[in-house]
Structures are given as structure tokens and as C-alpha cells.
Amino acid sequence: MTSKFNIIETINLCKKNNRDAQSALYQKYSFDLYKYLHFLCGKKELAEDLVQNTFIKVFRNIGSLKNNEGIKGWIFQIARNLYFDHLKSANNSKRDNNEINFDQIEDESNQSESVLELKNLLNQLDAKDRDLIILVEISGNSLLEVSEITGISLSAVKSRLHRVRKTLNNINK
């Protein structure tokens, strides 16, 4: 592999189970993914578990990726699906066993005041609204990319984002 990161070449090598390429892909996207998941679920430990499971799924299924250039969106899509599956199963478990909500547990991570302030603000949103605003404002995806990741139409992304911003502004008054 060349010293300069070539995404297409890296993905092709990942498809052949090349460990160096898999490592390069991990290095390239792990922090962005962790940041997204950390703000999404609000907990370091859960975000780490989701990062781990996402990359396991990515490396196991990368052979089925058709559009190599859409790798970032594909990785985020896997992570997002894992989070919502987890949420569903945690909600079912809470309903069945009267467990406490994991989202309510205080975060143990050592992040700055601004990070904690934003996390508290985002935690007041519905998970799907939180996901949408994080994908745009924190992960830096375009609206079109968000539409592809979430499977929501571009116009619906725009209008929902407008509504989420309005909600956040009202909370943040």
C-alpha cells in the first residue's frame, strides 16, 4: 500500500481480507464514528461497543459493498442501525424487566464542558431527531449524504432538520 491513503485501493484490499488495509480503514474512520456514536447514545462505554460491532460488521460484509466511494455513509449506516437495534432491544428489556434507562445513567467520560453541555441538550431530543442533527452538525455530512444514510428523502431531511433546530433553540433559551 502507498503511504498516501487511497480509499479505493484500501477497500479493494479489505475485500481480500488484507489486515493492513483493514487497519488503515479503521484508523481513517474510527474517531469520526466514535464521535457520532458518543453524541448519539450519550455513553462512552456503549459508543465503544457500537464502534467495535460496527467494524466487525464492516469487515465481514465489505465484499458486498458496491460503491466503494460511499464507504463512509455505509459505515455510518451500519453503526446507526446497530444503535437503533440496541435501543429497541433495551426498550423491550426495560419494558419486560423494569430496568432503568441506560441513557439516564451519568456519563463517566472525561470530556469538556461544551461537550457535556451539548450532550445534555441533545439528550432532550428524540433519538431519531438527535441522529439527524448529529449527522449534519457533528459528523459533517451533507444533506444528501444524510438522506442516503437514513433512507429519508432529501426534502424530509431538510424539513425535519429545520424543526429539530427550532426545538433545540427553544430548549437552549
Place this chain on the structure above:
Amino acid sequence: MTNETKLDQLFKTATSEFKNDLNPFMETRIFAEIDNQKNFLDIIFKSSFSRFIQGGVLASLIIFSVLSLQTPKKQFQGIVGQVYSINLDLKKVRKQNIAWLKIDLPNGVSLHSKNNNETKNLRTLTIPLQSLKFLNEMPIVFKSINKGGKAIQLTFLDTKKRTINTKRIQLNFTSSNELTF
């Protein structure tokens, strides 16, 4: 400062200040997990059809020389009415945090047990693997009563019965005089 500007500023600051406190061993953990899963699945296929059991007694051993046990996608050949087993390596299963195994059988294929005659009528069986902690392997013993292509579906579940992995084992049963080596 308007609320809108305040919000934009908060996003900008929090994003730039976010520390990468991701576990430094995460990458190692991921690759270890992938390697474990790979080995675990290999074992299932390498063990397929390794034993030939009749009435709970190890009666004989058939070597399927036509089968490439290294290529899991290849279909396994079996004889109608004969009893076969797939051995599950429970030591490797435990490393995967697999708590349950769900076995779905196709029509015409039934489980075979010398002690429990009721299992032969089951189409689906979910086994708590953690209750087998004193065993190192678990044979799934079965036979087919008719010819044709069949698939046994194994679903591996965690303690909350969420799917961790699935494996479909393709089999082709023929009558004994049709089997070619």
C-alpha cells in the same frame, strides 16, 4: 447573540473539543473478535459429517472424499436414512458470548436422539449453551427421510436472544446406490 448563533457556536466548540478517548486496544479487540469468529465457523464445517452414529452408538465412519471441507459454500452429500452429526465446539462458542443456539430443520430432516424420542418431531430447537458448561463439544445428530437438497439453519444468539451469527448448512441427500465418490 441570537439563540441560533449560540447553538451553532456550541456545536462548533463541542465538536472541536471532543477528545478521542476511544479504548486504545479497540483495534486489537476488533481483529481478535474477527479471527475468533472465523475460526469458530471453520470448526463447524470441518466437523460436519465427521461422525456416523446409529442408535446412539458409533457404528461406522464414512469418509466423504468428494467433499471439500475447506470450502463451506460447497454442498455436503449424505445418504437418506443414515445418521450424521455436526459437532459444535463449545469452547469456541463460549469465547463468542453465544448463549443460545437455535436449530431450524428443513422438511424431511429430523433430529436424532437415543435418549429423547420427542426431539425427532421438532422442527425448531433452541438450546441454552451455557447449561452445557461441562461439555467441550455438542453433537447435533440428524437424519433425512427423503432425497433432495436441504438446508439446516443455525442461529447463534446472545444472552438477550439477539442474533450474533447465522450459518446455513447446505446438504444434499441421495439414496445409497446413487452416491458417487
